[in-house]
Amino acid sequence: MHDRPVEIRVHDFGEVDTGMSATEARFEAERCIQCKKPLCVKGCPVNIDIPAFIREIAAGDFRKAAAIIKEQNMLPAICGRVCPQEVQCEGQCILGKKGKPIAIGELERFVADQERAQGMVMPQKKPATGRRVAVVGAGPAGLTAAAELARMGYRVTLFESLHAAGGVLMYGIPEFRLPKEIVKAEIDAVLALGVELKLNHLVGRSVTTKELLSYDAVFLGTGAGLPYFMGLPGENLPGVYSANEFLTRVNLMRADRFPIFDTPIKRGSRVVVAGGGNVAMDAARVAVRLGGKVTLVYRRREEDLPARVHEIERAKEEGVEFVMCANPVKILGDQAMTGVECIRMEMCALDASGRPEPKEKEGSTFTIDADVFIAAIGQGPNPLLIGELPEMKKGRRGNVTIDENGHTSMRKVFAGGDVATGAATVILAMGAAKTAAHAIDKMLREE
Amino acid sequence: MFKIEKTGPIADKIYEMWVNAPHVAHHAQAGQFVIFRIDEKGERIPLTVSAVDGDSIRVVFMAIGKTTTHLASLRAGDAVQDVAGPLGKPSEIKKYGTCVLVGGGVGTACLPIIGHALRAAGNRVIGIVGARNAGLLILEEEMKKACDELHISTDDGSKGFHGFAADLLKQAMAREKIDAVWIIGPTIMMKVTAEATRPAAIRTFVSVNPVMVDGTGMCGSCRVTVGGETKFACVDGPEFDAHQVDFNALMQRMRTYQPEEKASLEKFQEHQCKLGGGHHA
Ligand SMILES: Cc1cc2nc3c(=O)[nH]c(=O)nc-3n(C[C@H](O)[C@H](O)[C@H](O)COP(=O)(O)OP(=O)(O)OC[C@H]3O[C@@H](n4cnc5c(N)ncnc54)[C@H](O)[C@@H]3O)c2cc1C
Ligand SMILES: Cc1cc2nc3c(=O)[nH]c(=O)nc-3n(C[C@H](O)[C@H](O)[C@H](O)COP(=O)(O)OP(=O)(O)OC[C@H]3O[C@@H](n4cnc5c(N)ncnc54)[C@H](O)[C@@H]3O)c2cc1C
Ligand code: SF4
Ligand code: SF4
Numbered sequence A: 001m002h003d004r005p006v007e008i009r010v011h012d013f014g015e016v017d018t019g020m021s022a023t024e025a026r027f028e029a030e031r032c033i034q035c036k037k038p039l040c041v042k043g044c045p046v047n048i049d050i051p052a053f054i055r056e057i058a059a060g061d062f063r064k065a066a067a068i069i070k071e072q073n074m075l076p077a078i079c080g081r082v083c084p085q086e087v088q089c090e091g092q093c094i095l096g097k098k099g100k101p102i103a104i105g106e107l108e109r110f111v112a113d114q115e116r117a118q119g120m121v122m123p124q125k126k127p128a129t130g131r132r133v134a135v136v137g138a139g140p141a142g143l144t145a146a147a148e149l150a151r152m153g154y155r156v157t158l159f160e161s162l163h164a165a166g167g168v169l170m171y172g173i174p175e176f177r178l179p180k181e182i183v184k185a186e187i188d189a190v191l192a193l194g195v196e197l198k199l200n201h202l203v204g205r206s207v208t209t210k211e212l213l214s215y216d217a218v219f220l221g222t223g224a225g226l227p228y229f230m231g232l233p234g235e236n237l238p239g240v241y242s243a244n245e246f247l248t249r250v251n252l253m254r255a256d257r258f259p260i261f262d263t264p265i266k267r268g269s270r271v272v273v274a275g276g277g278n279v280a281m282d283a284a285r286v287a288v289r290l291g292g293k294v295t296l297v298y299r300r301r302e303e304d305l306p307a308r309v310h311e312i313e314r315a316k317e318e319g320v321e322f323v324m325c326a327n328p329v330k331i332l333g334d335q336a337m338t339g340v341e342c343i344r345m346e347m348c349a350l351d352a353s354g355r356p357e358p359k360e361k362e363g364s365t366f367t368i369d370a371d372v373f374i375a376a377i378g379q380g381p382n383p384l385l386i387g388e389l390p391e392m393k394k395g396r397r398g399n400v401t402i403d404e405n406g407h408t409s410m411r412k413v414f415a416g417g418d419v420a421t422g423a424a425t426v427i428l429a430m431g432a433a434k435t436a437a438h439a440i441d442k443m444l445r446e447e
Numbered sequence B: 001m002f003k004i005e006k007t008g009p010i011a012d013k014i015y016e017m018w019v020n021a022p023h024v025a026h027h028a029q030a031g032q033f034v035i036f037r038i039d040e041k042g043e044r045i046p047l048t049v050s051a052v053d054g055d056s057i058r059v060v061f062m063a064i065g066k067t068t069t070h071l072a073s074l075r076a077g078d079a080v081q082d083v084a085g086p087l088g089k090p091s092e093i094k095k096y097g098t099c100v101l102v103g104g105g106v107g108t109a110c111l112p113i114i115g116h117a118l119r120a121a122g123n124r125v126i127g128i129v130g131a132r133n134a135g136l137l138i139l140e141e142e143m144k145k146a147c148d149e150l151h152i153s154t155d156d157g158s159k160g161f162h163g164f165a166a167d168l169l170k171q172a173m174a175r176e177k178i179d180a181v182w183i184i185g186p187t188i189m190m191k192v193t194a195e196a197t198r199p200a201a202i203r204t205f206v207s208v209n210p211v212m213v214d215g216t217g218m219c220g221s222c223r224v225t226v227g228g229e230t231k232f233a234c235v236d237g238p239e240f241d242a243h244q245v246d247f248n249a250l251m252q253r254m255r256t257y258q259p260e261e262k263a264s265l266e267k268f269q270e271h272q273c274k275l276g277g278g279h280h281a
C-alpha cells in the first residue's frame, strides 16, 4: 500500500493507493507459507484459490495467477481494491495470528492490473444450452450472475436502468478508491463472454414483469439503492443531498468537472456529512476534493464507526473533522441551507448490535454553519421492481427473501446481493450471485 | 445510440423531436417520461413522452437551458446517446365522467396522450390551452382530436380568450359538473390554477418537474412534499394530487442550480457562436 501524499491527492480524483511494484508483489508472495488447509480461502466469499495464485506470483507467472483468480472471480481489480479484506481473506490468514497477514487484496489487485495492461485472459466457456436467463441490475451481483451463467452456456440478457453498468461501483464508490476505467475494463471482460447488456432499461417499466418471467430463469440483482433521509425539518432545502445523489453527480455524471460536463453540483464551502459508514467516508472525501471544509457527524463513538479503519484514517488525513456522539436534528435556512443544528448523544445500554445505544442529551444542541448537508445514513432495497411482483416474499425492510441457494419464493426467480441482504459488500453480493447462478443451472438442467 | 427521426420548431423556442426508442415506445403510457442524455458529457434530463408511433416516441421541449438548447440544435439523422424509460407512474386513467385538461405553454404537449386515454376509458374531455401569446400555442390540431371540445386563452388576447387558463377552467366548472382535472404547465401556473378546483374538491392532478438525476428512485433529488410526506417524483409521480403538493418548496428546489445553469448555457452559446451557426455544437 502506497498512498499518494495528502497535500497532492486532495486536489484531484486520482487513485489514493498506487499499489505494489512487481518486486514488492513477489516479495510479499514469497511470505505465504502455502498452507495445506488454507484458512484464507474460507474467508473469501467466492473461494478464490488464494495459495495457488500467490504461488504463481512468487514464481513470476502473473498471467497464470490471473487465470486462477478468474476461475472464481471475474472482477479481481475491483475486489482487490474494495473488499474489506481485514475481515475476510486477510482476516483469516494464518500469518495474521502472530504477525502481518499476507496482503491478499493488494496481490489480487496487482495481478489484475498486470493482466489488464497485457490483455485479459478469457476463462473457459461451456457449449450453448439454448436456454435464456434474464439478469436484472448490472451491479456486482448481476455482473457475477451474468458471467457465471454465460460461462455455463446460457444466453444471458442483462438489464440495467442507468446508462452505465456497474451499479454502486460506477455511481457510488469514488474514482480515488476505484478508478472507473478499471471498472469498465472488468465489465467489458464479462460482456466478452457473450452477455447481452441492455442499458437504459428499468425493469418493471421498460420491460414488464410478464416479459421478464418469459425467460427460462431470472436473477434479481437490483441492489439497495433507495436512499434513507432522516426526516429532519428543512431536509428538502436546496443544498441537502442524499449520499447517493451527491456521489452519483460526481462519480457517474462527473459534476466535479462541471461545466466541461453538464451536470452541476453545489460545491459547499462548509459541508456536513451525517453517518459513519464507508458511504459517509466516501461522501466526506469527495466533498474535500470539491474544495469544502468537511465535518462528519456520527451519533455513536469513534470506535463504533462502521467504516473500514483505513478509510477513516485517510479521511482524517485529508482534513475531515470528526464530531462523534452527535446527531443532526434540524437543517437551518430559509431559501437555501445555512447550517445544521445538532444534538449531543449519550451512550447508554448496549443494543442488539452490541454497541451502546445513543440517546439525545437534553439541551445540548449546537450549530454547525454549512451550505451543504449530506445524509449518509443508509439505503434500503430498491422497491420499484419488487413492488411489481406482489407474490414475492419480502422481509421486514423490503428486502427479497431467499433460501440458501438464492431462490426467492417465486419459481424461476432467484436473487442475491444488496436486494436480499440490505446494504452489504461487493464480494458478498458476488458470492450470493454465484450461488444463485449454480442453483439456476441445476434447476434448468433438471427440468 | 437512439436515432432522431424528425425534429424541428413548432413554436417560439419550442421543438418537437421523434426518436427511435422501441423499449420506450412499446411500453409508454400517458403521463410517463423518459430521460435523455445527449452525449458522454451530457446531463440526464427528463422529458415527457408526448406521443408514440411504432418504434418511435415524440418529446416536445422548450429550449431554456444548456441541454435543451443543445437538443434543439440537433437534426434528423443525429442521435441521442441515452434514452431511458418509460419512467414514472402512468396517469390515473379511469372513468371519471367529465374531465378537463389544462395546458400551459410547453406543458400542453403532455395532454393529448392523456386525452386519448381518458376518452378511450369513456370520459368526456374538455381541453383548455393557455399561452402567453398566439406564437407560443402548440399542438392545437392534436388537442382538438384528443378532446371533445377545446378552448384557448392567451395572456395578451392575441388568440382566443383574453386571460388565463384558470379563468376558462372556472367557466367550464360553472357550465357543467367536472369530475377530474389535469393541469400541466409551468409550476407557478399549476399552483395558481389548482386553486380553482380546491373549493369544490374536484380531483385534480398536476405533473411536477423537480430536478432529476437517475429517474429510478435512487438519489432523492426529485423529492417533493405531498400531503406533508416526502415523495420521489420519478417513481411516486410525476403526477400528484394538486391540492396536496407543496409548490413553494418545489419551486425553491427547482432553483438550486440557477447560477450553474446560467454559466453552463452561456458557455454553450459562446461555443455555438464560435462554430458560427449552432448546428452540431
Ligand atoms: C458509497 C459506497 C461505498 C461503498 N464501499 C464499499 C467498499 O469499499 N467495499 C465493499 O465491499 N462494498 C462497498 N459498498 C457496498 C457495495 O457497493 C454494495 O454492497 C454492492 O454494490 C452491492 O451489489 P449489488 O449488485 O447487489 O447492487 P448494486 O451495486 O446496487 O447494483 C444494482 C444495480 O441494479 C440496477 N437496478 C436497480 N433496479 C433496477 C431495475 N428495476 N431494472 C434495471 N436495473 C435496476 C441499479 O441501477 C444498479 O446498477 C459501498 C457502497 C456505497 C454506496
Ligand atoms: C417528469 C418531468 C417531465 C418533463 N417534461 C418536459 C417536457 O416534456 N418538455 C420540456 O420542455 N421540459 C420538460 N421537463 C423539464 C425539463 O427536464 C427541463 O426543462 C430540462 O431539464 C432543462 O435542462 P436545461 O439544461 O436545458 O436547462 P437548465 O438551465 O439546466 O435548467 C432550466 C430549469 O430546468 C430545470 N432542470 C434543470 N435540470 C434538470 C434536470 N436534470 N431534471 C429536471 N429539471 C431540470 C430546473 O428547474 C431549471 O431551473 C420535465 C421535467 C420533469 C421532471
Ligand atoms: S475476492 Fe476479496 S475476499 Fe476474496 S480473496 Fe479477493 S480480496 Fe479477499
Ligand atoms: S492463510 Fe495466509 S499463509 Fe496460508 S495460504 Fe492463505 S495467504 Fe498463505
Ligand code: FES
Pocket: B211, B212, B213, B214, B215, B216, B217, B218, B219, B220, B221, B222, B223, B232, B233, B234, B235
Ligand atoms: S431522480 Fe433520483 S430519485 Fe428521482
